[in-house]
Amino acid sequence: MKSQSIYPQITISFAQTLDGRIATCNGISRYISDEASLEMNQAMRREHDGILVGIGTVLKDNPLLTCRLDGCTDPTRVIVDSRLRLPADSQLVQTAGSVNTLVYCSTEHLKGQHQQAEFLRNAGIELIPLSPETAGEHFRHAPGLDLDQLLRDLKNRGITRLMVEGGSGIITSLIRLGLWHRLTVVSVGKIMGSGIEAVGDLGIRDLKKLLRPEIEDIRITGREAVWYMKNPAPPEQKGSVPAGPSNSAAADESASADNAKLTPGSQQQVKKPAPFPRAGSPVRMVYFTGIARVELRKEKLRRPKNGEVVVQSLAGAISPGTERNFYLGRFQRGAAANPDMDFTDEVLDYPFSYGYINVVQDEDGRRYFAFAPHGDFMVISRDALIPLPHTLTTDQALFIPHLETALSIIHDSGVQPGDRVLITGAGVVGTLCARILRSIPGVELHIIDPDLRKERWFLPGEFQGDFQGISQSDISIEVSGNPLALSPLMEHTAFEGRIIVASWYGDREISVNLGRDFHKRRLKLISSQVSSMGRHMGSNWNKDRRMEKVIRLLEEIPVDDVITHRFPLDKAAEAFALLKSDELLGLPLLIPDYPDRPTAPGL
Incomplete structure (x- = not known):
């Protein structure tokens, strides 16, 4: 017996350059595609009764999101806007009186922004609050809305065919969660270089676990190739997941890493990290040993005190400002460090370990940001760990400081x-x-x-x-x-x-x-x-x-394009050498290598 989907039929559609970009690094995306695919996009809108975008797309492009073909009924416009930032002068607000428009926001911001909410309602927009406290962690889309709850609500409102046009965060969340049926990708014969990618990090670290959509057709129109694909395991084939408190991240922690499919209610899961080294085991740390000299040294992992925990570095970044001064010897040697400013309590004299940009995980695989030095394993106060949401990639988190x-x-x-x-x-x-x-x-x-x-x-x-x-x-x-x-x-x-x-x-x-x-x-x-x-x-x-x-x-500001170099931890000396050269442009990363050690999603 064919199961009935609890969601609309979801088609994700976007146009990208040959190198996979949907917008420049400063967010400009109109228009990457040519006239033929723009007409195709209008035809697709005619076939759907709902069209969904995130607030980032609205703020950058000010779209109208209507169907401009003769005899076409405009689809319901669905905006994911958790903090009610929809501008009063946007085309969506100005035309809300004639085109059905839904805005999904957080309960917290709906209660806290009475004036904005009243204005949007008077303009003809229906505001639909979602309660993050009842949302399963893995269903959340930045910054905390539950896509499962949202999609169920759309289906209950009679929207059976939903077209998703962006932006990158929405597309990534839906693909990561497996909440899609069809994928239409226009590949434009243009190259951009640095820019915003359509699909962000899915947590895949093994080529055997790449997602493989089923290709239905490929059509060439002018300088564009249009890929028509479908999900080989659409949501209704994976079993429904109850909404509410029971659908929580904790319930998914034991999921197997060998399951390569992305199911509703769970990110692609990885196994918990291999057992961490015990106290006294050798670990690696980066030390400043002299002017323009760093070394990767082995030392013994100390025993955690009460309130401390051992963490594993997933990635670190080298500060082009502060660390350049330390690396080039531009500091007062022998002076006591200011922990609030220098992120260390050591006396500043060679040799010393340093660094303050680190994304780490604990033995349960939970990710945190830490103001911690460069190394592979370290002991840190649990109070100093800043939990990271699943919607934030490790690359993004490295920009926190x-x-x-x-x-x-x-x-x-x-x-x-x-x-x-x-x-x-x-x-x-x-x-x-x-x-x-x-x-x-x-x-x-x-x-x-x-x-x-x-x-x-x-x-x-x-x-x-x-x-x-x-x-x-x-x-x-x-x-x-x-x-x-x-x-x-x-x-x-x-x-x-x-x-x-x-x-x-x-x-x-x-x-x-x-x-x-x-x-x-x-x-x-x-x-x-x-x-x-x-x-x-x-x-x-x-x-x-x-x-x-x-x-x-x-989760709103693009940062990935500012990462310009990546080095394994054992090449730390080469990475730091950039600080005395003209080659350094943006943020260089240090990525520890762990043979046979799986890492958490988001790197």
Whole structure:
């Protein structure tokens, strides 16, 4: 007897370049495909009674999501917008009175944003709250909505054929969960290079476990190839999973790693890590041993104290700023470290182990971010581990400290809508500052960096290699790490403007002119340091709240394109050598190798 699906028939459709990109690294996607496939997309909309996108797609593309063919009935528009960020001037809101529009949001944000909710309802949009507390962890899509609950609700509303057009997060979640029936992919005869991929990390680390959709047809139209595929094990063949508290991540922890199929209610599971080394066993750690010298040393794993735990590194990143100063000897040797700023309590003198960007897992396979040094296994306080949601990949999580720094800089700057902002330094932090600032209406953004290769990370007109032709800014942000950048930055700051100094220059002396012009223009020179929060933020803000916001932002802001190098841990010396060369562009990663040790999803 054929089982009846509890979900609509779900078709995922997207167009991508030959190298698998659906948008540039700054989110521009209109239009990758040619006219023929755009017409095909309209024909597909005519065949579906619902069309679903995430809020990220709405914010970047401002789509209409209607069917423009003659005699076509517009499908119901479904928006996944957990925090009710749908803009009032978007085409979706402006046309909601004539086209059925549903917005799925979190119960928490629906209760907390009465004015926005009332406005959207008055515009003709139906708001449907989903309760994260009843959602199974593995069903969740960033930042916490339950796709199972959402799809069941759509089916109950009479939507039987659902077309999913993006973005990348939604597509990845549905494929990872196995919640799809058909897949239509337009492969466009173009190459982009760095950009946003259609399908993110699925946790697959074994070529034998690659997903293999059943190919129904391949059609060539002009410079495009259209792949028509179906799921060999669609949701209704896998058995339904009850919604509610019983459908939890804990219930899936014992699932077998040998099951390569993605079933509803579970990510592709991996076995728990092989037994961790015991106290006294040899482990590997990266040590700074002298100026421009690092070594991978073996040492004995110490016994955890009460409240501590042994963790295994899945991946680490090398900070192009702080670690460059330590690597090149730009620090006061013999000084006691400040644990809040230096992420270590050691005396800063060679040799010492260091690092503060690490994604780790415990013996149960749970992933965390840790401000921990580079190595393969280490002991750390359990209170210092920051749990990571399943929706966040390991690559994304490695940007936590840089994005926290960027957010702290924006908070300290006091940027307002319409401000003209000038940034010196298009490194990792400068790039992330720019991507946050783009979400503030009317901000005019300029980034100065002599390395013209970094222009790829910015929108047209934002980036240039020098100050030529730059107007004076309301807010100036110095994140280049170069002391020589501060004086020209001050010269290009307007009367009563604010200059935020977020670079750490190590032990190098800084020379700036604080003479007549500085005083006459009433410039404000402000230090920004992520280890604390300014009082101007108010009593509701603390570091825990900021960290929660950072993790949510990582599910919205593209960061993968800023990763430029990957090295195995035993090549740490080669990785650090980039810090003294012109080759380094973005964020280099160190990936420990573990023969016969499975790793957790998301790397």
